[in-house]
Amino acid sequence: MRTTPSLRIAAILWGAAGFAGLWALWELAAFGVANDAVLPGPRVVLWQFERHAGGDRGLEFLGVEHSSYGINLAWTVGTAGLGWLIGSALGVAAGLGAARRQWLRDVTEPVLFVFGAVPVLVVAPLLLVWLGAGPVGKLTLVTFYCFVVVAVVAQSAALNLPPAVEEYAATLGLDAAARFRAVVLPAALPAIVAVLRLALATGISLQAGAELLGPRVGMGRLISLRAQQGNVGEVLSLSITLGLVAVLLDTAVRAAVAPALRWQG
Amino acid sequence: MSRPTGLEVRSLTVTYGSGPKAVTPLHDLDLDVPRGQFLCVLGPSGQGKSTLLRCLAGLLAPTAGTITALGEPVTGPSATRGMVFQQDAIPGWLRVADNVALGPRNRRLPESQWRPRVDHFVEAVGLRGRERAWPRELSGGMRKRVAVAAVFANDPDILLMDEPFASLDHLTRQGLHRTLLTLWQETGKTIVFVTHDVDEALALADRVVVIAGGGVRADAVVPFPRPRTDDLRMDATANALRTNLLHHLGV
Amino acid sequence: MITNKVWGVRLRTRARGRALVAGSLAGLVLWQVLAVIVGAVTTQGAHVVPPLPTIFTSGITGLSHFYKGGLGPATTIEGAPDSPGLAALAVGQNGLVTWGRFWAGYLLAVGLGLPAGLLVAGARPVRHAVGGVAGLLRMLPLLAMAPLFTLWFGATGRAGVLFVTFGAFWVVLLATSNAVANLPAHVTDYPRTLGLGPVRLRTRVVLPAILPQLRGALMLAAGTAWACVLASELYGIQSGLGWALNQTLVYSLVDQMIVLALLFAGLSLASLRLIDAVTGHLTRWTE
Ligand SMILES: Nc1ncnc2c1ncn2[C@@H]1O[C@H](COP(=O)(O)OP(=O)(O)O)[C@@H](O)[C@H]1O
Ligand SMILES: [Mg+2]
Numbered sequence: 123m124r125t126t127p128s129l130r131i132a133a134i135l136w137g138a139a140g141f142a143g144l145w146a147l148w149e150l151a152a153f154g155v156a157n158d159a160v161l162p163g164p165r166v167v168l169w170q171f172e173r174h175a176g177g178d179r180g181l182e183f184l185g186v187e188h189s190s191y192g193i194n195l196a197w198t199v200g201t202a203g204l205g206w207l208i209g210s211a212l213g214v215a216a217g218l219g220a221a222r223r224q225w226l227r228d229v230t231e232p233v234l235f236v237f238g239a240v241p242v243l244v245v246a247p248l249l250l251v252w253l254g255a256g257p258v259g260k261l262t263l264v265t266f267y268c269f270v271v272v273a274v275v276a277q278s279a280a281l282n283l284p285p286a287v288e289e290y291a292a293t294l295g296l297d298a299a300a301r302f303r304a305v306v307l308p309a310a311l312p313a314i315v316a317v318l319r320l321a322l323a324t325g326i327s328l329q330a331g332a333e334l335l336g337p338r339v340g341m342g343r344l345i346s347l348r349a350q351q352g353n354v355g356e357v358l359s360l361s362i363t364l365g366l367v368a369v370l371l372d373t374a375v376r377a378a379v380a381p382a383l384r385w386q387g
Numbered sequence: 388m389s390r391p392t393g394l395e396v397r398s399l400t401v402t403y404g405s406g407p408k409a410v411t412p413l414h415d416l417d418l419d420v421p422r423g424q425f426l427c428v429l430g431p432s433g434q435g436k437s438t439l440l441r442c443l444a445g446l447l448a449p450t451a452g453t454i455t456a457l458g459e460p461v462t463g464p465s466a467t468r469g470m471v472f473q474q475d476a477i478p479g480w481l482r483v484a485d486n487v488a489l490g491p492r493n494r495r496l497p498e499s500q501w502r503p504r505v506d507h508f509v510e511a512v513g514l515r516g517r518e519r520a521w522p523r524e525l526s527g528g529m530r531k532r533v534a535v536a537a538v539f540a541n542d543p544d545i546l547l548m549d550e551p552f553a554s555l556d557h558l559t560r561q562g563l564h565r566t567l568l569t570l571w572q573e574t575g576k577t578i579v580f581v582t583h584d585v586d587e588a589l590a591l592a593d594r595v596v597v598i599a600g601g602g603v604r605a606d607a608v609v610p611f612p613r614p615r616t617d618d619l620r621m622d623a624t625a626n627a628l629r630t631n632l633l634h635h636l637g638v
Numbered sequence: 639m640i641t642n643k644v645w646g647v648r649l650r651t652r653a654r655g656r657a658l659v660a661g662s663l664a665g666l667v668l669w670q671v672l673a674v675i676v677g678a679v680t681t682q683g684a685h686v687v688p689p690l691p692t693i694f695t696s697g698i699t700g701l702s703h704f705y706k707g708g709l710g711p712a713t714t715i716e717g718a719p720d721s722p723g724l725a726a727l728a729v730g731q732n733g734l735v736t737w738g739r740f741w742a743g744y745l746l747a748v749g750l751g752l753p754a755g756l757l758v759a760g761a762r763p764v765r766h767a768v769g770g771v772a773g774l775l776r777m778l779p780l781l782a783m784a785p786l787f788t789l790w791f792g793a794t795g796r797a798g799v800l801f802v803t804f805g806a807f808w809v810v811l812l813a814t815s816n817a818v819a820n821l822p823a824h825v826t827d828y829p830r831t832l833g834l835g836p837v838r839l840r841t842r843v844v845l846p847a848i849l850p851q852l853r854g855a856l857m858l859a860a861g862t863a864w865a866c867v868l869a870s871e872l873y874g875i876q877s878g879l880g881w882a883l884n885q886t887l888v889y890s891l892v893d894q895m896i897v898l899a900l901l902f903a904g905l906s907l908a909s910l911r912l913i914d915a916v917t918g919h920l921t922r923w924t925e
Binding site (some may be wrong): 200284287289291292293294295296303304309384385386387 | 444445446464465466467468469470472474476477478480482483489490493494495521522523524534537538541547603
Binding site (some may be wrong): 132133136137139140141143144161170220221222223224226227228229231232233235236244273279281285288289290298301302323326327328330331332333334335341342346349350352354357358361362364365366368372 | 645646650652653656657658660661662664665722762763764766767768769770771773774775776777778779780781782783784785786788789790851869872873899903
């Protein structure tokens with residue numbers, strides 16, 4: 123689908139209108155509920171953010187060493203990002219390798235078959251239960267999750283390359299290594315990028331969810347403390363901040379790979 | 388001048404599957420293609436034309452028999468035998484010029500060696516000015532031109548073409564015929580061109596073989612001088628040849 | 639020139655049943671070996687990596703105390719000893735609750751997300767407006783927001799169901815509106831010439847046409863829904879397999895934890911299979 127500049131501007135404007143509408147709806151709902159303890163309006167949440175983003179002495183009495191958003195964000199996103207990097211790198215290598223080498227396929231198949239693309243989302247929290255709530259356990263969890271989803275998609279993307287394309291490359295004299303580099307890899311790229319983005323968003327969500335189970339730092343930890351205090355506004359402020367950071371990262375990933383995907387139009 | 392053999396096919400048999408479901412489209416087929424010849428392989432659908440071509444390309448191992456190309460036994464795909472496929476096989480992620488350079492670049496030949504050839508064949512197939520276009524931005528006929536330029540730029544000795552223009556409309560196809568003949572005359576490559584269209588074969592070939600029932604059913608020289616025009620449809624000799632070929636095709 | 643190339647491009651692997659069986663067996667053997675080693679080296683080891691026989695005995699019967707009564711037999715609190723029968727009742731009771739929460743939340747999400755997606759896709763401005771918002775909401779740290787629903791709706795099943803719906807809804811909505819937007823014009827042009835109205839056009843033409851594209855999203859939504867069920871039961875709600883799982887976590891009952899995890903995974907896989915079969919049946923015309 124072709125998009126002209128004016129259409130793109132319209133898309134941005136309408137997107138902004140959507141957020142304005144969400145804001146208005148939320149404001150209206152909060153007005154209707156008329157209880158900031160149950161449903162604080164967006165301005166209340168924003169105020170919470172301004173008040174506590176830099177830190178909150180109150181939390182420090184509860185044993186939170188660093189209560190500012192920045193440090194906890196860095197911890198949560200950093201851990202999730204590290205797991206994502208390791209897991210995705212291994213996943214791409216294993217998935218593409220398993221599509222080309224039978225022995226590798228035989229080794230990875232049991233893991234990928236059992237955990238699949240979707241079941242791993244279910245199994246991941248269970249894994250956490252077993253791995254424990256320490257930082258290494260959570261890193262392992264995110265890494266394993268990213269590994270499985272990325273490997274499954276990378277493998278099927280490499281296998282879905284139309285045979286004629288690879289045969290064509292072979293009749294041009296490209297050997298197996300050259301075909302992998304020049305044909306298999308670029309053909310699988312769009313699917314791999316899509317799953318990398320999904321894995322990043324879900325990885326952050328998994329990491330934060332895992333942090334509810336009681337580590338010392340992380341956005342999830344702050345959320346669970348605020349929930350115990352019954353502070354809805356602060357829970358929303360923390361969640362939305364983390365969501366916005368995830369959107370930012372996603373946009374960065376998308377922008378970084380855009381040139382490599384331009385051929386798709 | 389002696390013409391050394393380009394392709395030598397001896398007792399070629401291909402069987403797909405086994406047991407009661409086995410299919411044997413080619414059985415004990417013999418064929419010689421002299422170097423530099425433009426051969427058209429005609430045959431009804433499902434009679435093993437693609438199978439033969441895939442064997443010649445080294446993409447499919449024969450069940451029995453041997454294939455020799457330029458004196459060497461064929462045991463796998465090679466840059467000396469280029470192929471143009473019926474379906475779109477050119478990678479969509481390479482711009483036109485990069486697509487044409489796909490073979491030599493990835494065989495890691497020095498750029499100085501292939502760059503002029505790539506430019507030349509991009510120009511020769513009429514894609515000058517579209518070098519930076521993506522395949523999706525091109526018409527079906529233009530994508531075929533990319534595929535043709537790409538094999539020529541890779542400089543194989545033998546070109547294998549499997550109904551390459553079957554999906555194109557008449558006018559586009561004629562344009563591609565002219566381009567292909569020009570390139571053939573310029574480079575003197577051996578071409579094996581598969582088609583199920585008698586008129587396409589008569590317009591292009593030095594020689595036509597009909598494949599049916601597992602082997603070569605007819606083998607005819609096409610004596611008309613080039614350039615051949617649509618007037619060929621009125622020519623009595625041409626009509627006799629056409630009728631004869633159609634007869635062998637079972638029409 | 640000697641060529642020792644291989645015919646063709648034989649570089650596509652396939653799944654082999656043998657490898658699958660061998661891999662699974664290797665996994666079990668590895669576990670048992672690990673259990674023996676860890677058990678020999680540390681005193682607490684048997685609790686971290688319980689040996690297979692323990693998992694299949696006390697891991698199962700130990701579940702008895704998750705039976706809350708009301709189905710006839712006495713509970714362990716009332717003095718009944720652990721038994722396979724009570725364990726089965728416990729699993730049945732909690733599994734059914736979890737199963738029900740999943741389906742209620744998931745079906746609600748699909749029931750709301752599909753029509754909403756069809757509506758949203760109808761006009762380009764609305765699509766852009768809702769698409770941006772849904773894109774952000776989808777990126778919220780969903781699993782970490784389970785406590786929010788407990789705050790709003792209490793530690794009840796209703797909170798769990800609504801949390802599941804919230805998680806899966808955006809996936810369905812976005813996928814539906816994207817699928818409609820990507821639909822080639824000719825799919826709707828022809829029925830329009832037949833005079834179909836807007837509602838019939840959407841239910842009779844557009845919906846079936848996008849279903850093949852939606853299959854993946856419906857599976858993803860189901861996976862998300864299961865993660866949400868688990869999250870909500872782990873944090874707060876006092877019933878369901880997730881609650882039992884949380885108890886085993888709190889009391890470090892690893893053998894029971896593994897049995898529960900397997901049951902949970904089995905339940906979710908069964909539902910995913912079911913969804914796959916149903917959507918496969920509905921889109922059988924594509925193959
Ligand atoms: N990969 C394959 N497996 C099994 N049968 C095949 C395969 N490829 C072709 N065939 C069968 O072999 C016969 C010849 O096919 P093909 O060479 O494609 O014929 P043509 O190109 O002349 O139409 C057909 O009956 C076809 O069904
Ligand atoms: Mg064919």
